[in-house]
Amino acid sequence: MDLKDLYRDVIVDHNRNPRNFRPMADADRRAEGFNPLCGDRLTLYVKLDGDRIGDVSFQGSGCAISVASASLLTESVRGRTVAEAEQLFDRMHSLLTRDGEVDSGSLGKLAALSGVREFPARVKCASLCWHTLESALHRAAEPVSTE
Amino acid sequence: MSTAASMVRPGRVTAQLATPPVDAEAVRRDFPILAREVNGRPLCYLDNAASSQRPRAVIDAISRYYETSHANVHRGVYRLSQEATDLFEGSRETLRRFINARSTREVVFVRGTTEAVNLVAQSHARPRLGAGDEILISWLEHHANIVPWQMVCEQTGATLRVIPITRSGEVDFEAFVGLLNDRTRLLALSHVSNALGTVVPVQRFIQEAKRRGIPVLLDGAQATPHMRVDVQALDCDFYAFSGHKMCGPTGIGILYGREALLEKMPPWQGGGDMILAVSFERTIYNALPYKFEAGTPHIAGAIGLAAAVDYLETLGMERIAATEHELLVYATSRLSGLPGLEIIGTAPDKAAVVSFTLPGVHPHDLGTILDAEGVAIRTGHHCAMPVMEFYGVPATARASFAFYNTRAEVDRLVDAIAVAQEMLG
Numbered sequence: 001m002d003l004k005d006l007y008r009d010v011i012v013d014h015n016r017n018p019r020n021f022r023p024m025a026d027a028d029r030r031a032e033g034f035n036p037l038c039g040d041r042l043t044l045y046v047k048l049d050g051d052r053i054g055d056v057s058f059q060g061s062g063c064a065i066s067v068a069s070a071s072l073l074t075e076s077v078r079g080r081t082v083a084e085a086e087q088l089f090d091r092m093h094s095l096l097t098r099d100g101e102v103d104s105g106s107l108g109k110l111a112a113l114s115g116v117r118e119f120p121a122r123v124k125c126a127s128l129c130w131h132t133l134e135s136a137l138h139r140a141a142e143p144v145s146t147e
Numbered sequence: 148m149s150t151a152a153s154m155v156r157p158g159r160v161t162a163q164l165a166t167p168p169v170d171a172e173a174v175r176r177d178f179p180i181l182a183r184e185v186n187g188r189p190l191c192y193l194d195n196a197a198s199s200q201r202p203r204a205v206i207d208a209i210s211r212y213y214e215t216s217h218a219n220v221h222r223g224v225y226r227l228s229q230e231a232t233d234l235f236e237g238s239r240e241t242l243r244r245f246i247n248a249r250s251t252r253e254v255v256f257v258r259g260t261t262e263a264v265n266l267v268a269q270s271h272a273r274p275r276l277g278a279g280d281e282i283l284i285s286w287l288e289h290h291a292n293i294v295p296w297q298m299v300c301e302q303t304g305a306t307l308r309v310i311p312i313t314r315s316g317e318v319d320f321e322a323f324v325g326l327l328n329d330r331t332r333l334l335a336l337s338h339v340s341n342a343l344g345t346v347v348p349v350q351r352f353i354q355e356a357k358r359r360g361i362p363v364l365l366d367g368a369q370a371t372p373h374m375r376v377d378v379q380a381l382d383c384d385f386y387a388f389s390g391h392k393m394c395g396p397t398g399i400g401i402l403y404g405r406e407a408l409l410e411k412m413p414p415w416q417g418g419g420d421m422i423l424a425v426s427f428e429r430t431i432y433n434a435l436p437y438k439f440e441a442g443t444p445h446i447a448g449a450i451g452l453a454a455a456v457d458y459l460e461t462l463g464m465e466r467i468a469a470t471e472h473e474l475l476v477y478a479t480s481r482l483s484g485l486p487g488l489e490i491i492g493t494a495p496d497k498a499a500v501v502s503f504t505l506p507g508v509h510p511h512d513l514g515t516i517l518d519a520e521g522v523a524i525r526t527g528h529h530c531a532m533p534v535m536e537f538y539g540v541p542a543t544a545r546a547s548f549a550f551y552n553t554r555a556e557v558d559r560l561v562d563a564i565a566v567a568q569e570m571l572g
Contacts, residue, residue: 003519007516007570007571015571037527038511038541038542039535061541062541063511063512064508064509064512065511119515
């Protein structure tokens with residue numbers, strides 16, 4: 001097991017300087033995610049532009065994997081349609097949990113999270129923001145929990 | 148027996164009495180698991196507050212029991228059943244002696260501390276509680292000494308009151324006295340905090356509660372592995388602890404209860420072993436302690452726990468306390484030297500637990516990075532979320548030491564933290 005595979009430069013950078021890390025007063029959708037095991041908490045904000053994600057941001061606290069994953073998520077889903085974001089959710093899910101079934105080249109920077117697969121205890125950290133996005137897009141009222 | 152007061156003093160004091168520490172290299176050979184590697188590095192196990200490891204003597208006692216003496220207890224007239232019963236009841240006597248209970252009638256085998264607290268909540272407290280009554284706990288408690296009381300309060304309309312703690316992680320005695328009133332029905336208090344390591348000066352609290360006739364339960368899960376506990380000297384009414392934190396098996400623990408109180412309590416669970424006679428009209432319950440031991444007990448667990456007690460007592464609880472105190476002092480000093488590291492919980496009297504935060508490095512990342520170096524620590528809320536909330540942190544990293552840990556392992560912890568700081572800080 002190689003830590004460098006988990007904490008790649010992209011991850012470390014997005015943890016130190018998370019992108020779109022801000023509240024959004026005029027968000028159309030808002031969802032909260034909570035990982036009870038490690039105490040990661042995040043709030044995801046989405047502003048829709050028709051069926052496209054016009055703007056997306058997040059706030060919260062968590063480990064490097066969860067913060068970097070949320071930061072990368074905001075960069076990768078902005079401008080996409082809701083249907084495209086959901087396809088991306090499915091591909092991320094495969095990337096984080098199954099070996100060799102995803103063409104990580106199609107995921108851009110998100111592929112930096114592929115190392116998480118080798119650290120089963122940390123998969124929930126990386127997937128929390130994606131489950132929270134799913135919840136925001138479906139207007140689920142309850143906070144998302146990874147437990 | 149030496150004077151009662153000196154027996155319950157924690158490690159910090161006994162350490163100063165120049166008790167020689169245990170020979171770490173020798174005791175490490177007693178623990179087979181300590182020879183294994185994790186991620187290509189020798190295991191450096193620093194999560195003893197969550198669960199300790201087992202010496203060969205405990206593993207062998209359990210195997211020997213299954214290989215030579217197993218049958219159900221308290222039932223058969225045949226020889227094997229009698230042997231199993233003798234081993235099981237002999238274990239109870241070992242545990243009685245370990246905590247200096249007056250009688251084995253006061254020593255109930257349970258699954259662990261959690262079950263012991265639930266038993267007292269449901270069997271002792273519940274029938275006595277009504278709306279307006281109060282249960283008193285402290286802010287330091289493990290969830291196992293919070294939730295059972297919340298449940299019984301919900302069932303009875305009683306109120307849960309919480310004694311605040313100070314910034315150093317000590318239970319505020321003055322605030323405690325202020326919270327006592329004529330509706331206080333029970334005090335349930337940690338002996339040693341699992342999250343911070345604080346050794347609570349429980350005798351002061353017990354004396355004050357007893358003066359007002361309030362029964363006291365102590366959660367001793369973190370105390371019995373590290374110091375001598377004498378329930379008579381403490382004068383508590385209930386004392387709960389687990390086997391697996393003191394080198395014994397999982398799934399076995401002890402509820403000590405004062406006989407006069409246990410006598411008055413109804414059984415908690417019904418089944419075999421807890422009855423004398425059953426008809427469809429009426430059941431006559433068994434005597435103490437069997438009244439609280441429904442079903443076939445964890446016989447091997449009890450035998451393993453008694454073997455753990457024998458092992459610890461052979462080393463000597465005072466020597467164990469002195470050894471762990473030395474490790475605490477060394478670890479506190481080394482960790483304090485790391486830039487930005489903040490130790491959470493700085494009570495003057497602590498068990499060998501160091502909880503800390505590190506700027507820029509989340510505890511969960513630290514746990515993973517340390518694991519790559521073979522170092523196992525606990526990261527998270529330590530089943531004490533109110534403690535985390537008090538300090539305004541979502542989680543801490545916690546290193547907790549046993550007598551088989553070494554200074555070299557503290558050094559490995561410190562080196563691994565430096566790696567994490569460089570990688571993420």
